[in-house]
Amino acid sequence: MSTQVDSTLALATSPRKGRRLKVKRRNTRGAGRMLVGLLPLVLGLALWEALGTDQSFSFPRPSSWWAAASDMWQAGELAPALRRTVLTFVLGLSASIVVGSALGWLIGASTRFHQALNPILEFIRSTPSVAIVPVATVLFGVSMRMSIVVMLTAIIWPVLLSTTTARRTITPVRLEMGHVVGLSRSDQMRKVVFPSLLPAIMTGTRVSASQGLIIALIIDIIGSGEGIGRVLVEKQQLYEAASVWALMVIIGLLGLVANGLVGAVDSYVQRGWRTES
Amino acid sequence: MAGDAQTNDEPEESASSPVYELKEVAVDLTGVLGTRRILSDISLTVHQREIVGIVGRSGTGKTTLMRALGGLTAPAAGELLLNGEPISGTPEGVVTIFQDYGNALLPWRTVAKNVALPLEGRMRRSEIRERVDRAIDSVQLRGRENDYLNSLSGGMQQRVQIARALAVNPAVLLMDEPFGALDALTKASLQDVLLDLHSHNDATIIFITHDLDEAIYLSDRTFVISGDVSAGDPGHLSLELDVELPRPRHQVRTRESPDYLFLRHTLGDAIDLARG
Numbered sequence: 001m002s003t004q005v006d007s008t009l010a011l012a013t014s015p016r017k018g019r020r021l022k023v024k025r026r027n028t029r030g031a032g033r034m035l036v037g038l039l040p041l042v043l044g045l046a047l048w049e050a051l052g053t054d055q056s057f058s059f060p061r062p063s064s065w066w067a068a069a070s071d072m073w074q075a076g077e078l079a080p081a082l083r084r085t086v087l088t089f090v091l092g093l094s095a096s097i098v099v100g101s102a103l104g105w106l107i108g109a110s111t112r113f114h115q116a117l118n119p120i121l122e123f124i125r126s127t128p129s130v131a132i133v134p135v136a137t138v139l140f141g142v143s144m145r146m147s148i149v150v151m152l153t154a155i156i157w158p159v160l161l162s163t164t165t166a167r168r169t170i171t172p173v174r175l176e177m178g179h180v181v182g183l184s185r186s187d188q189m190r191k192v193v194f195p196s197l198l199p200a201i202m203t204g205t206r207v208s209a210s211q212g213l214i215i216a217l218i219i220d221i222i223g224s225g226e227g228i229g230r231v232l233v234e235k236q237q238l239y240e241a242a243s244v245w246a247l248m249v250i251i252g253l254l255g256l257v258a259n260g261l262v263g264a265v266d267s268y269v270q271r272g273w274r275t276e277s
Numbered sequence: 278m279a280g281d282a283q284t285n286d287e288p289e290e291s292a293s294s295p296v297y298e299l300k301e302v303a304v305d306l307t308g309v310l311g312t313r314r315i316l317s318d319i320s321l322t323v324h325q326r327e328i329v330g331i332v333g334r335s336g337t338g339k340t341t342l343m344r345a346l347g348g349l350t351a352p353a354a355g356e357l358l359l360n361g362e363p364i365s366g367t368p369e370g371v372v373t374i375f376q377d378y379g380n381a382l383l384p385w386r387t388v389a390k391n392v393a394l395p396l397e398g399r400m401r402r403s404e405i406r407e408r409v410d411r412a413i414d415s416v417q418l419r420g421r422e423n424d425y426l427n428s429l430s431g432g433m434q435q436r437v438q439i440a441r442a443l444a445v446n447p448a449v450l451l452m453d454e455p456f457g458a459l460d461a462l463t464k465a466s467l468q469d470v471l472l473d474l475h476s477h478n479d480a481t482i483i484f485i486t487h488d489l490d491e492a493i494y495l496s497d498r499t500f501v502i503s504g505d506v507s508a509g510d511p512g513h514l515s516l517e518l519d520v521e522l523p524r525p526r527h528q529v530r531t532r533e534s535p536d537y538l539f540l541r542h543t544l545g546d547a548i549d550l551a552r553g
C-alpha cells in the first residue's frame with residue numbers, strides 16, 4: 001500500500017507528468033473540440049467521485065480536492081505561492097521573449113556572428129532546459145531576480161533560435177524593397193524586418209511558454225523554496241494526497257491559461273495574413 | 278490629368294536632358310566562385326520620359342544592370358550618372374519594381390497599406406490617402422484596398438507593386454521583368470495600364486524583359502544584352518534599336534504593322550546571334 005502511495009505521488013510531482021498533460025491539452029485546442037476533448041475527463045472524475053471513498057490514501061475523491069484547496073487558501077498558503085510562481089513565469093517568459101528576439105535578430109543579421117555562435121547554440125539547443133536549472137541556480141542563486149535569470153537561461157532558446165533563423169532567411173528582395181522605396185533605417189526595422197520576424201518569435205514563444213511553467217515549478221522546488229511547486233512537494237512529503245491532487249489541477253489550469261493567452265496573442269498579431277510561409 | 282501639376286515635385290528644366298548616362302560601366306559580383314565580371318563596357322544614355330527596354334537571354338546580367346541603375350550594386354569601373362551625379366545608395370525618385378512581387382510586398386499589410394508604405398511619415402494623412410486612392414485607381418484595384426495580399430492573384434499583386442511605385446510619383450521607374458511571371462492576358466492588360474499611365478506622366482521607364490514582343494510593344498528604344506558570364510564573356514549591349522512606332526499603341530493593330538514585324542525580325546536575329 002505505501003509503495004503505491006509513493007509512486008502515485010511521485011508521478012504527480014514529476015515534471016514529466018506535467019509535460020504529458022500539456023500534450024493532451026495541445027491536442028484539444030479550439031473551443032468546440034476542447035469541450036468534447038474534456039468530456040472523458042469529466043466523466044472519469046464523476047465516476048471517481050461516485051465510486052471513491054474519502055478514506056482512500058492515494059485516490060481521495062475529487063470533492064476532497066476542493067476542500068483541500070480551500071483549506072490551503074484559508075491557511076494563506078495558496079495565494080502567495082501562486083503569485084510567486086506566476087510572477088516567475090511571466091517575468092521569465094517576458095525576459096526571454098525580449099532578450100531572445102533581440103539577440104536572435106542580431107545574430108541572424110550577421111553571418112560572422114552566426115558562424116561564430118552556431119556551435120554553442122546547437123549545443124544548448126540540444127540540452128534539455130530542465131538540466132540547465134541546477135547549473136543556473138548554482139551560478140545565479142535563488143532570489144526573485146535570480147529566478148528570472150534562471151528562467152531566461154532555460155527557456156530563451158526557442159525564441160532566440162527561431163528568431164535567428166527567421167532573420168537569416170528574410171529574402172533579400174524584401175530588404176532591398178525597403179531601401180528602394182526610401183524607408184529610413186528605423187522604419188525599415190519597424191515596418192519590414194520586425195514584422196517578418198514576428199511569426200517566428202511567436203512560434204518560439206509558444207515553445208518557451210510551455211517549457212516555462214515546468215521550469216518555474218522546478219525553480220520553486222530546487223531553487224527559491226517558494227511558490228506552488230514548493231507547496232506541492234511539501235504536501236507530498238506530508239502525504240496530503242487531496243492537496244497534491246488539487247495542486248496538480250491548479251497547475252494544469254495555469255498551463256491551460258498560459259498556452260491559451262500565448263495562442264490568442266499569436267492569432268491576433270497574425271490575423272489576416274496567416275498563409276505566409 | 279487633374280492633380281498632376283500638384284504632384285510633380287520638380288518642373289522639367291530641359292526635356293531632353295539625360296536622366297541616366299552610363300559610360301563603359303562594368304559590374305563585378307562576388308559569389309562562392311569568387312569575384313566575377315558580370316557586365317562590361319555598358320554605355321547608354323536615357324532621356325526623360327523615354328521608355329527603354331532591355332532584352333536578353335537569362336544569365337546575361339539584366340538584373341545586375343538594373344540593380345546598378347537602382348543603386349543596389351556599385352559599378353566596378355566606368356561612370357554611372359543619374360541627373361549628372363554619380364549614384365550613391367538608392368537614389369530618391371528612382372523606384373525599382375521587382376519581378377518577385379511576392380517578396381517585394383508585405384503580406385501583413387492590406388493593399389492600401391502596402392501602397393502607403395513609402396509615404397508614411399512624409400506627408401499629411403489626407404494627402405497619403407489621396408495619393409493611395411489615385412494610385413490604386415490607376416492600376417484598377419478599386420474595391421480591393423482592404424484585402425490582404427494572399428487573397429489576390431499574381432497579376433493583382435504585381436499591380437499593387439506598381440501602385441506603390443506610382444504613389445511616390447517617381448522620376449524613374451526601373452522594372453525587372455515586371456510581367457514575366459504572369460499569364461499572357463494579364464500581361465497584355467498590365468502593359469496597357471503602364472502605357473496609359475506613362476502617357477499622363479513624366480516618368481522615365483527602364484524595363485527588362487526576355488519577351489521580344491513586350492520589348493518592342495512598350496519601348497521607344499530597345500537594347501539587346503548578350504554574353505555568357507559563366508564562359509568568361511560578361512554581359513554587354515550588342516544592339517540598340519529605335520522603336521518608332523506611333524503611340525498610343527494597340528495590342529492587336531500595333532503588332533500587325535509592317536514596321537513592328539521588321540523590328541521583331543531584327544531583334545530576333547540579334548538574340549539568335551547572341552546565342553552564338
Ligand SMILES: Nc1ncnc2c1ncn2[C@@H]1O[C@H](COP(=O)(O)OP(=O)(O)O)[C@@H](O)[C@H]1O
Pocket residue numbers: 306307308309313315333334335336337338339340341342506507
Ligand atoms: N551575387 C552574385 N555573385 C556572383 N555571380 C552572380 C551573382 N548574382 C548573379 N550572378 C551571376 O551573374 C550572371 C547574371 O545574373 P543576372 O544579372 O541575374 O542575369 P539575368 O537577370 O539576365 O538573368 C549570372 O550568370 C549569375 O549566375
Ligand SMILES: [Mg+2]
Pocket residue numbers: 339340
Ligand atoms: Mg533576372
